[in-house]
Amino acid sequence: MAVRIEVLKEDNRTRARLGKLHTPHGVIETPVFMPVGTQATVKTMTPEELKDLGAGIILSNTYHLFLRPGHELIREAGGLHAFMHWDGAILTDSGGFQVFSLGDLRKITEEGVEFRSHLDGSKKFLSPEIATQVQMALGSDIVMAFDECTPYPATRDYAKASLERTTRWLKRCQETLTTTDRQALFGIVQGSMYEDLRKQSAAEITELDLPGYAVGGLSVGEPKELMYEVLDYTVPLLPKDKPRYLMGVGSPDALIEGVMRGIDMFDCVLPTRIARNGTALTRYGKLVVRNAESAHDFSPIDPTCDCYTCKNYSRAYLRHLIKADEILGLRLMTIHNLRFLTNLMSEIRAAIKENRLPEYREKFFYEYGYLK
Numbered sequence: 001m002a003v004r005i006e007v008l009k010e011d012n013r014t015r016a017r018l019g020k021l022h023t024p025h026g027v028i029e030t031p032v033f034m035p036v037g038t039q040a041t042v043k044t045m046t047p048e049e050l051k052d053l054g055a056g057i058i059l060s061n062t063y064h065l066f067l068r069p070g071h072e073l074i075r076e077a078g079g080l081h082a083f084m085h086w087d088g089a090i091l092t093d094s095g096g097f098q099v100f101s102l103g104d105l106r107k108i109t110e111e112g113v114e115f116r117s118h119l120d121g122s123k124k125f126l127s128p129e130i131a132t133q134v135q136m137a138l139g140s141d142i143v144m145a146f147d148e149c150t151p152y153p154a155t156r157d158y159a160k161a162s163l164e165r166t167t168r169w170l171k172r173c174q175e176t177l178t179t180t181d182r183q184a185l186f187g188i189v190q191g192s193m194y195e196d197l198r199k200q201s202a203a204e205i206t207e208l209d210l211p212g213y214a215v216g217g218l219s220v221g222e223p224k225e226l227m228y229e230v231l232d233y234t235v236p237l238l239p240k241d242k243p244r245y246l247m248g249v250g251s252p253d254a255l256i257e258g259v260m261r262g263i264d265m266f267d268c269v270l271p272t273r274i275a276r277n278g279t280a281l282t283r284y285g286k287l288v289v290r291n292a293e294s295a296h297d298f299s300p301i302d303p304t305c306d307c308y309t310c311k312n313y314s315r316a317y318l319r320h321l322i323k324a325d326e327i328l329g330l331r332l333m334t335i336h337n338l339r340f341l342t343n344l345m346s347e348i349r350a351a352i353k354e355n356r357l358p359e360y361r362e363k364f365f366y367e368y369g370y371l372k
């Protein structure tokens with residue numbers, strides 16, 4: 001069954017949409033934040049805990065699983081859903097981004113990318129064909145095209161050559177997929193921070209009439225205001241009847257700003273990563289639980305939060321666990337941060353439904369400390 005979005009409502013004052021993302025592994029309400037499970041696990045969480053937290057779709061990574069344990073082993077296990085005991089939806093990133101940010105990059109050619117594994121330094125090669133075949137072996141519900149995430153900053157010439165190669169690579173991904181699997185392929189718009197290049201990339205990508213489109217090449221170190229500016233002119237170029245996915249975003253404020261600009265899907269490693277080093281997300285801003293100020297604080301991270309951690313544990317205890325490098329600390333902090341984000345997204349969906357998203361943003365930003 002194809003991946004498709006059912007847009008239930010378009011906000012009357014912003015570009016926000018309320019929708020349902022239909023996938024072979026369930027229907028997910030949008031806008032949605034997708035937890036990241038890079039190595040076939042959302043670190044420290046069992047699939048049952050993820051479901052309890054409200055997660056319906058998670059991300060995993062071609063690059064990592066290709067290197068270890070290998071996609072053939074996962075195919076042998078019956079695919080990624082069976083291998084990791086997750087019956088919700090899975091979106092897999094194509095590996096391009098990770099090669100640039102993780103592997104010891106050797107070189108990019110028209111054929112693909114040669115690199116050295118970050119695990120053992122051995123020479124590896126990923127191409128649009130290989131990245132697509134890996135994702136088919138994993139059996140993911142949403143397959144991301146093999147793209148080059150144009151680094152920031154980039155010259156116009158580099159950005160133009162890069163987006164044009166990404167388009168050629170997308171066509172090779174599409175040719176690799178069978179007709180049925182093509183219904184899972186999302187294209188990725190590049191073009192760095194140049195409006196005319198974003199227009200060109202969007203035109204080339206949307207010509208292929210894919211089931212969904214991602215805005216790539218953002219959240220790569222540029223100022224947030226610049227990211228929002230690029231979204232302002234890029235998102236309207238994407239078809240309204242297809243899901244829009246902003247890759248690698250983000251923090252609570254960026255999630256709200258992205259929804260206002262018409263984004264349906266988000267993912268970011270930060271919430272789970274900062275949880276493991278003792279930082280909690282709250283509606284009042286970030287709380288660094290490991291700091292001394294929490295040592296004698298026997299209140300929960302956030303008294304308004306309904307998560308298992310906030311209902312049963314104090315900041316003092318969490319600080320102790322994190323300082324003592326206790327595994328339970330990693331788990332309790334992750335539970336809180338993921339629940340915070342699923343609650344944030346459901347509050348955003350309610351605000352869209354009730355025509356009060358701009359007011360919700362104002363209130364959130366004021367409480368969160370963004371509007372002094």
Ligand SMILES: Nc1cc(CSc2ncc[nH]2)c2nc(N)[nH]c(=O)c2c1
Pocket residue numbers: 036059060061093094095096097144147148149150188215216217218219220247248249267268269
């Ligand atoms: N910022 C950003 C983040 C990611 C990783 S998204 C992700 N993969 C695994 C977890 N999360 C990107 N991935 C691709 N393929 N292209 C991009 O332009 C891009 C940009």
